[in-house]
Amino acid sequence: MKKTFIALVMIMIIAGGTVAAQSSATAPDQNSATSTTNPTAPTKPSAPNTPSVTSPTKPSAPNVPSATAPTKPSATAPNTPAATAPNTPTDADKVKDTVSVISPVIVAVFDLDKVMTDSPKAKLLQDKLDQEGQDLAARLEGDKASLTPEQYKQKQDATYAIYLVDKQDTQKQLDDLVNQALAQLAQEKQLTVILYKSSVAFGGIDITADVIQKLS
Numbered sequence: 001m002k003k004t005f006i007a008l009v010m011i012m013i014i015a016g017g018t019v020a021a022q023s024s025a026t027a028p029d030q031n032s033a034t035s036t037t038n039p040t041a042p043t044k045p046s047a048p049n050t051p052s053v054t055s056p057t058k059p060s061a062p063n064v065p066s067a068t069a070p071t072k073p074s075a076t077a078p079n080t081p082a083a084t085a086p087n088t089p090t091d092a093d094k095v096k097d098t099v100s101v102i103s104p105v106i107v108a109v110f111d112l113d114k115v116m117t118d119s120p121k122a123k124l125l126q127d128k129l130d131q132e133g134q135d136l137a138a139r140l141e142g143d144k145a146s147l148t149p150e151q152y153k154q155k156q157d158a159t160y161a162i163y164l165v166d167k168q169d170t171q172k173q174l175d176d177l178v179n180q181a182l183a184q185l186a187q188e189k190q191l192t193v194i195l196y197k198s199s200v201a202f203g204g205i206d207i208t209a210d211v212i213q214k215l216s
Contacts, residue, residue: 007176015032019177027132028208032136041177050110057103084128092123102130103192104192105192105193106189106190106191106193106195106205107189107191107192107193107194107195107200107203107204107205108167108185108189108193108195108204108205108206109194109195109196109197109200109204109205109206109207109208110182110189110194110196110206110207110208110210111196111197111198111206112178112196112197112198113213114208114212115208115211115212116174117179118212119211119212119216120215120216121216122174122177122178122215124171124172124206125170125173126174128170129167129170132163132166133163133166136163137159140156140159143155147172177215178211178215180214181210181211181214181215182194182211184214185207185210185211185214189205189207189210191205191207
């Protein structure tokens with residue numbers, strides 16, 4: 001049974017292949033018939049080339065130079081010259097310069113006590129002071145009898161204070177007179193130094209007589 005079915009299938013396959021072959025041999029070529037009998041259709045003219053409308057090119061913005069901040073000059077400190085220490089002269093240089101500038105030293109001396117006793121102006125001032133002292137003492141002695149010891153002591157202190165004021169005034173006048181005379185002599189005789197004779201053991205030009213003459 002099975003073998004009979006297989007044989008039938010094979011016969012059908014073979015028969016189908018034969019019919020198909022005959023049909024392909026007898027059927028006219030549809031494409032070839034169309035190409036010989038149908039006239040060629042006219043070619044439809046192509047649409048003219050219409051230039052495409054292009055939007056105008058937008059002009060580009062001009063190149064604007066970018067605003068740059070001006071360069072700030074750097075602040076530079078001015079060149080300050082270095083301070084150089086001045087040349088300090090040595091002690092030897094100082095002595096040399098001093099010796100070359102100073103003129104020869106001329107030293108003079110005078111006897112102050114002799115000037116006070118022998119000078120007419122000095123004697124006049126001293127005599128006046130002595131007289132004032134004597135007058136104060138006389139008035140104090142005259143009031144002593146009428147004063148208590150305590151009152152007398154106060155009077156005595158007051159009288160002495162008056163005498164000291166007079167003495168200081170007289171001494172100042174004498175000093176001014178002597179210094180004036182010494183200044184004049186130093187200029188006249190080109191004296192460099194004038195000392196008291198009592199302070200100098202030896203040497204120096206004695207100008208005592210000249211001072212007395214200036215105070216005459």
